[in-house]
Amino acid sequence: MKILFIVNPISGGINKEPFIKEAKSKCKKYGIHYQIFKTTGTDDEKHLEEVLSRFRPDKVASVGGDGTTLFTAIAVMKKDIPMGIIPLGSANGMAAELSVNPEPSKALEDLIMSEVFAGLDMLVVNEKYYSIHIGDVGINANIVDAYDKDKNRGMTTYAKYFIEELKKLTPFKINIKANGKTYLENGLMLGICNSRKYGTGVPLNLDGNPMDGIFEIIVVENINLNSLIKMGLSKFDKSFHDNQNGILISTDEAEILFDQPRLLQLDGEVIGEFEKLKINMIKGAVKLITHQENAYLT
Numbered sequence: 001m002k003i004l005f006i007v008n009p010i011s012g013g014i015n016k017e018p019f020i021k022e023a024k025s026k027c028k029k030y031g032i033h034y035q036i037f038k039t040t041g042t043d044d045e046k047h048l049e050e051v052l053s054r055f056r057p058d059k060v061a062s063v064g065g066d067g068t069t070l071f072t073a074i075a076v077m078k079k080d081i082p083m084g085i086i087p088l089g090s091a092n093g094m095a096a097e098l099s100v101n102p103e104p105s106k107a108l109e110d111l112i113m114s115e116v117f118a119g120l121d122m123l124v125v126n127e128k129y130y131s132i133h134i135g136d137v138g139i140n141a142n143i144v145d146a147y148d149k150d151k152n153r154g155m156t157t158y159a160k161y162f163i164e165e166l167k168k169l170t171p172f173k174i175n176i177k178a179n180g181k182t183y184l185e186n187g188l189m190l191g192i193c194n195s196r197k198y199g200t201g202v203p204l205n206l207d208g209n210p211m212d213g214i215f216e217i218i219v220v221e222n223i224n225l226n227s228l229i230k231m232g233l234s235k236f237d238k239s240f241h242d243n244q245n246g247i248l249i250s251t252d253e254a255e256i257l258f259d260q261p262r263l264l265q266l267d268g269e270v271i272g273e274f275e276k277l278k279i280n281m282i283k284g285a286v287k288l289i290t291h292q293e294n295a296y297l298t
């Protein structure tokens, strides 16, 4: 067997060398050929494609956070190579959703041993941008933008920007075409959800399943700000879902129009401003290495 490790050296501010050392020694012990590909943050796609073509791994390990998982997923889906996740990012939301063991060495053992593969859906926005987790327009995209520019990480920093952003809110017009219907909504935020929770643990869509061939569009119409603040930041994640209301549409494709160009974030990365979004789904696009205890498989 051959494994390619795609390692993001900076994700989560975690030193990856101890993990790499352990992975190398495990591979040597079990006679597994391996290569380490370290991301640089620029032109990684092209280099990775060359390495994948040359090395032809049987399995690929994404070693990093959600951004690294998405980067790896896009690369391997075109080549139909199975991938697994070693959670070494700051929040690892997608790994948690996919029942990846939070302990990197245990996640590595699962990746090496498992013969259980599942088809993970991939969302494609405007035929160019990908998402396997959650995207949004409105409040959260603006928060991610502000959060990215702050050197402090973590839930408290995120919640600080969340509250700041909530105070500035005015609903905007959203036109959604899906399932042969047109929905005209006024929302504070639009969620495009292949899965259920943000990396921070905040649940947006309790119906999500990233392996069912459909995604959910959520329009948050209002949020009970007073109630959220009263609950305090420590319970912020759990209380968010109970204090929002709006509509939910399940579909496998959609076209969305806004009143003006608005900021889009996909899987924690700010993509840019768009007035129109065309969303398609590639069902089972990524061959995910998982195990039978993954709740989405049952």
Ligand SMILES: Nc1ncnc2c1ncn2[C@@H]1O[C@H](COP(=O)(O)OP(=O)(O)OP(=O)(O)O)[C@@H](O)[C@H]1O
Pocket (backbone or CB within 6 Å): 008, 009, 010, 011, 012, 013, 039, 040, 041, 042, 064, 065, 066, 067, 068, 069, 088, 089, 090, 091, 092, 093, 199, 268, 269
């Ligand atoms: N060597 C590098 N130097 C700087 N940036 C990098 C490097 N390698 C990858 N990146 C960038 O890291 C980002 C992805 O990070 P990732 O999401 O995996 O980690 P994280 O943000 O710490 O974790 P999480 O998503 O779980 O919060 C991408 O924007 C990518 O361009």
